[in-house]
Amino acid sequence: EVQLVESGGGLVQPGGSLTLSCAASGFTFSSYAMTWVRQAPGRGLEWVSGISGSGAGTYYADSVRGRFTISRDNSKDTLYLEVNGLRAEDTAMYFCAKDFYDYVWGSFQFDYWGQGTLVTVSS
Amino acid sequence: QSALTQPRSVSGSPGQSVTISCTGTSSDVGTYNYVSWYQQHPGEAPKVVIYDVSKLPSGVPDRFSGSKSGNTASLTISGLQAEDEADYYCCSYAGSYFPAIFGGGTKLTVL
Numbered sequence: 001e002v003q004l005v006e007s008g009g010g011l012v013q014p015g016g017s018l019t020l021s022c023a024a025s026g027f028t029f030s031s032y033a034m035t036w037v038r039q040a041p042g043r044g045l046e047w048v049s050g051i052s053g054s055g056a057g058t059y060y061a062d063s064v065r066g067r068f069t070i071s072r073d074n075s076k077d078t079l080y081l082e083v084n085g086l087r088a089e090d091t092a093m094y095f096c097a098k099d100f101y102d103y104v105w106g107s108f109q110f111d112y113w114g115q116g117t118l119v120t121v122s123s
Numbered sequence: 124q125s126a127l128t129q130p131r132s133v134s135g136s137p138g139q140s141v142t143i144s145c146t147g148t149s150s151d152v153g154t155y156n157y158v159s160w161y162q163q164h165p166g167e168a169p170k171v172v173i174y175d176v177s178k179l180p181s182g183v184p185d186r187f188s189g190s191k192s193g194n195t196a197s198l199t200i201s202g203l204q205a206e207d208e209a210d211y212y213c214c215s216y217a218g219s220y221f222p223a224i225f226g227g228g229t230k231l232t233v234l
Contacts, residue, residue: 035223037169044126044228045161045169045212059222100159100174108216108223109159111180113168 002026002112004096009117016086020117022079022096030054030074033099033106036081038092039116048094049081052105064090086121093118127152127213127226134232140201143229145213146194151224153194157216160189160198164209172211173198200231208233 008020022034035050049070050059058070069082079096094117097110128146135141145152145160152158158176161169171180173189176196186202196215200207213226 037225044210045163045214045225047214047223047225050222059220061221095168100171105219106222107157107175109157109171109174109214110161110169111171111174113170115168 002098004098004112004114006094006096006114006117009094009119011120011122012086013123014087014121016121017082017084018086018119020081020083020094020096020119022081022114024077024079024096024098027098028102029072029077031102033057033103033108034072034079035097035099035106035108035110036070036079037095037097037110037113038090038119039095040089040092043092046092047108050106050108051079053102054104057105083119086119088121091119091121125224127215127224129211129213129226129229131227132230132232134234135203136234137203137205139203140199141203141231142197142199143211143213143231145196145198145215145226147196147215147217147224148194151194151215151217152191152196155216155218156191158189158191158196159214160187160196161212161214162207162209163212169212203233205233207231 160173
């Protein structure tokens with residue numbers, strides 16, 4: 001059974017940093033691209049960042065490029081998102097999601113999602 | 124990149140059919156067949172209901188169907204049931220620089 005479990009969220013002051021983690025199980029983690037999607041309270045889904053199965057390819061939304069860094073440790077079946085320079089508008093539930101296909105670069109369609117970890121940016 | 128355009132809300136009675144549109148551009152929906160749809164109930168994670176424009180994931184009822192014409196994708200739910208009441212989001216691949224773009228979401232109300 002595929003499982004994705006996020007952790008690392010919390011309350012942080014503007015300008016602060018966090019590292020979000022997503023522990024994966026039930027599939028060959030290194031074969032699949034992975035993605036972070038966020039959802040601000042009462043708002044829609046926003047794609048944030050993606051990474052290829054090997055980790056060689058990384059992708060970012062313009063709203064987070066230069067502040068967020070996606071990475072993965074395939075020996076630990078874990079996906080990460082380092083978030084720096086946090087702003088109030090980064091307040092959201094952050095979901096990790098698995099790509100549908102075991103393509104090198106992914107199809108950016110997501111068949112499994114975690115339950116999310118909440119990041120709140122406030123002074 | 125701007126979000127794909129979806130109606131904010133749609134509604135239908137039990138047993139009826141509803142269609143939710145998702146309009147993009149020739150840079151995303153119009154070019155790629157990696158269009159997916161997600162159902163999200165309050166407080167829950169999204170769940171995929173359609174991928175590759177029109178494919179049905181295992182376990183999703185065949186009351187759900189998807190299609191695409193030009194720059195617009197559509198999700199149709201036939202034989203509406205109370206449990207279909209949820210938010211629905213489309214998503215399209217949009218190229219290697221900005222690979223994924225979501226629609227703004229549509230709230231489906233089952234009357």
